[in-house]
Amino acid sequence: MKENNYDYSVVKGFAYSAVFWLIVGLVVGLWLAAEMFYPALNLTPWLAFGRLRVVHTNGLAFGFGFAGIFACSYYMLQRLTRTSLAFPGLARFHLYLFNVAIALAALSLFAGMNTSKEYAELEWPLDVVVVIMWVIFAVNVFATLIKRKEKQMYISLWYIIAMTVTVAVLYIVNNLEIPVNLFKSYSAYAGANDANVQWWYGHNAVGFVFTVPILAMFYYFYPKSTNLPIYSHRLSIISFWSLVFAYLWTGAHHLMLTPLPEWIQTVAIAFSIFLIAPSWGSVVNGYYTIRGRWDLMRTNYLTKFFIVGITFYGLQTVQGPTQGLRTLTAFFHYTDWVVGHVHMGTMGWVTMIISASLYYIIPKISGRELYSVRLANLHFWLIFIGQLVYTVTMWIAGIQQGAMWKATNPDGSLTYNFLETVTALYPYWYIRFVGGVIYFVGILVFTYNLIMTGRSGKESVPEPQPQTA
């Protein structure tokens, strides 16, 4: 099989789209973070916090996250099947449609066309575009798999398949709505039911966007960059099936102590706790893979991205189930603690793995060496430190906020009125902003490094094609 039979143009297109939307999303994130302590920044209706926050979450989850996922999926799919894409033209159309859809999404959200359901805010015409786009992607995935030259499907392909089918189910069910006109619709579900559907979707967006495809990347690019085989195939099988089984039961841990029927909440907690096992299956697999070769953390610049990324994934999947427990959710729910949780996952796990995967891919497909390993190291440290500053600050803020909401005087009355619990957080919000800036600079370094690699990196010695992918 010759290298040039693979279609890498879409991989490259999606990789650069990912970086582009990442930067857009982060600028919006920094603006938001500043609005929290400097409300004068709510300059216009479309810059007001309520609209902007949605641009941030959608821009990063869908713009950055999905572009990265598509880039890596199209790459892995071809390498792991040793086949070129079944429909390269369709994939290129996918790339254009994707970027147009994300741009329209951002504009419509700025304009306030918004269903209010978290991570499903897009109004119905854009939902239709998203579904069409997903079908286009799925057609390529399955058609390529069917014509594959490599009989066995590697772990990463299982995760890609799971994402492909599940995201379709999630997206369609949660976005069922009745249109009023082109720009406005109402949910097909009401009240507690709507909440249940939404958070089944919301949690599994985390599961099948921020976990499953990222694990696909981890299982492929990590052994590739270290040249070490994954420790246990059997562990991979067990964790895969138990992960995809258990995730769907847990959405209600976002709705603890709300009017949702209690048994749904209890089932969700039980399965959330269970989820620690398959999540840590991958963590353990990752750690054991590198056993005896920890020197790679120093000598191979990509290794630390993967190891630190999987470590944050491990922490995230312990923190998540724990904060869902009734007594803890009573304290932490609605506070900045959860914002800390979110950003450990997205900045610490998702970005680490996507960055490393793109560092692996771009030199490979452009036939050049990485422009600068030193810049890659700098990028690593900046996003690592920026993320820690951000998340640790938010956890402390969350503890303080929870404690202040709960504080009572000896006579049973409240110690703080609501505003006092807000202004007490300003110092944390300043620090979070600083953490965000550090992280953002790291991402600028990353972007520069990738662009320079494509442009002026040294030509790399073509390596002999391995027998399997």
Add this chain to the structure above:
Amino acid sequence: MNIEAKPITFAILATVVILIGTIITLFIPMFLPSTQPVSDYIKPYTAIELEGRDIYIREGCNNCHTQTVRPLRTEVIRYGEYSKPEEFAYDRPFLWGSRRTGPDLNRVGGKYPDSWHYKHMNDPRSMFPKSNMPAYGWLAKRKLDTSYSFKKVSILGYGYSEDEVNRQIQEYRKKVTSPTYNAKAIRDQITPPELRNELTEMDAIVAYLQKLGRDVKMLKKKEAVKVAEAADRPGALKNPFEGKADAIKEGKEIFQNNCSACHGDDGKGGIGPDLTDNEWKYGSSDEAIFNSVAKGRPGGMPPWEGSLGKERIWKVIAYIRTLGKR
């Protein structure tokens, strides 16, 4: 069977596996009465309230405000009765939220007078200098679009006829443009002259905010009246902190943090009445004033007993008494 070599079988199996939890925790509950209870005391939104709700959604207020009071002691003290499933029967989409940068709003209806909301929405920092809420004064500069109102309530199945919708719209317009509307001064101040006789987006969002939790409160009030009447023995209560310097100092601070937004920094009134003029609408005894503060009064004075407690209420009264003497 080696399913790792069979992509289609693999995909079908994966779909079945993800559907198990989905069916049990999602599809089955959809048809259970416990996720969609209905009660007569919960009324659907009026056309105007619904327009206000759509503005709430458009502006993404749910990104900072929750709408579920959890059954926790301090939360019930802070916001009021905890939320019940039947309250949300008409909510498509639900708006419970996931982050509480601002306070919960599920019980805000009737807590403050309309004038409070106009002033607050127009410029939150004019009332709470350290608030981080965006200012929404521009909503008062936009005429409310009611061209889809009937279609909206029909889609949602609220059962109003087109005439009824038009009546609701006209009635609400009459209310807010009337010379006797209790928020007239502030409404006129923030609404441009050409819109003063029209409905604006601001009017609609205020209407919506006033609806939140109203039905539950009405129900509770009916139950509560009898109990309260029995407990009110006139003339029995005296302020233990009257004239005590420490308490007055503390009372001043409490006043500034909680009362001044409505009664003014110096107590000379604003949204709420002047407290320095020695005129007391509900009586000038310690007990009468205590009851006004503790239990609230109809025109928009919220009850403070839960959040401040008796002791701090007496201290703030001790402070208020010093204002009148000047």
